[in-house]
Amino acid sequence: MSPAIELANLSKSFVVKSGKGLNRESKEVVAVDAISLEIEEGQSVAFVGPNGAGKSTTIKMLTGILTPSSGEARVLGFVPWKERTRLTRHIGAVFGQRSQLWYHLPPGDTFELLSRIYSLDRDKYRQRRDHLIEIFQMSSYLDTPVRKLSLGQRMRAEVACSLLHFPRVLFLDEPTIGLDVIARQELRELIRNWNRDEGITVFLTSHDAGDIESVAKRVIIINHGRVVLDDRVSSVKRNYLDSKVISVKFREEPSGIDMDGVETLKSSYHSVKLAVDTSLVSIEAVISQVLKAAPVADITIENPSLESIIAHIYNQH
């Protein structure tokens, strides 16, 4: 089987002008630097990197909106920037901060309009719509204008809309941005299940390390336009996602927290920031120790930032 997405030395550089008036200077900025990779049909891939790493630029080239400076790419056999119109029928895309839903109309109306734009067969369309409404749990707000929906509901509708025309590849550009923890988890599960049940190829970009674990089987980390790491999520998880960061604010000065696998990153009068190596000690054990140390005012558990993971990767190589 030929891969669903192929990139060979794909590069994109932009000319950025700086300065004012006559002193304007042109500078070439490389956004994507000779990326080569293959993604099998049905695979789900997380394309992650910090802001400005070249994720969106890559998605834009793969959806045919942007022409690369050099290199080649094929999506489902089409060269995206040359055969964009034909490709549009086979791919779906969600851009996290941009909406395809009509703001003053309920999501149901956008479904209807999209069925027209993609010239879907009426019966096939109705079946598909009902299926999507069920899976994405949209029936309770199908007739509510989009402007009254929560961001989580809206994003579910966005993803459902982009699946209406039976695409074989789904591009998701930062779909979880701005969502709260629960909505984020719901959306990740929906995307993961859809990928598993329908066999659609999923290409997801994110700058949130949490998206790596939950959605994809394979993770590609990019930084400054280059692939830093391309591996199975399970091994990335083992090697780089085995730590959590706990930030605690105490009401009183705490007694010291001293455990194996716990490192104090920062400590000031009433608050501490701890790095926990979850392969050595469980989060629960650390939390109960924290609660004993002093009355707690606030506590957050986070994944390590992508920047620190990337630094970790660079250090190892």
Place this chain on the structure above:
Amino acid sequence: MTGLSKYFYIASTSAKSNVAYLGEVASRVIFLAVILYIFLRLWQVTYAETGASELGGFTLAQMLWYLAVTESIILSAPRITQMVDRDVRTGELAVHLIKPMSYPLYCLGTSMGERVVRFALNLGVGLVIALIFVGPIPLQPLSIACLLLALPLAFVLDFLANFLIGLGAFWLEDTTGLVLIYSRITMILGGMLIPIELFPEAMQSWLRVLPFASIVYGPAKMLVAPSTSALTELLIIQSLGIVGVGALVAIVYGIASRRVFANGG
């Protein structure tokens, strides 16, 4: 569904969306009422001072009905340039480009849907105001038919001109200045405030063939003085305008989209 029908569906969705959000749409109607009242007073003075019962072939009542239509046309104009500007600057363009549709036609669809709703509301209110202040004017079925036939191409032409300016967003920091110039020219040379008949003799002949008058004056005149020959002439001028401005749009959009594909949305 093939070809152009999807764009009609886009227009009807846009109309529905504007009906759903009538609050903002209606705010411009208040403005229309104020303007009409001011002009009524101005024209009352003008007619009284000159002692004429007709000016440029218009009675006072006809003048106000004419104004109700021209103001409705002008005030129903969708903010197309702002829409294009926003799409270009925020990258929202990407959302449209990944669909099997033409972006200019998509914009045409949304703008027509919006305009129909706004115009219908404006005209309804405008005519009620005219009716209250100056009473009815003799209307034949032909007047209404001619008005309705003169409007679609006028709206398309106005869209194309605005879209052309909107495409400036690909190069310019800000297109508001150009929009202001275009809209003021349409208001003045298009005959929104005073009908072409009241312009100096020398200007009238070229004002009539300019596209501005075919957007504003042309359709409004149909309500007051319908005529099939005038309608035919108007439709020809509108069609020529659409072909001309449409060709410009096609060329500029071609250049602009190459720029998008090179630099990103």
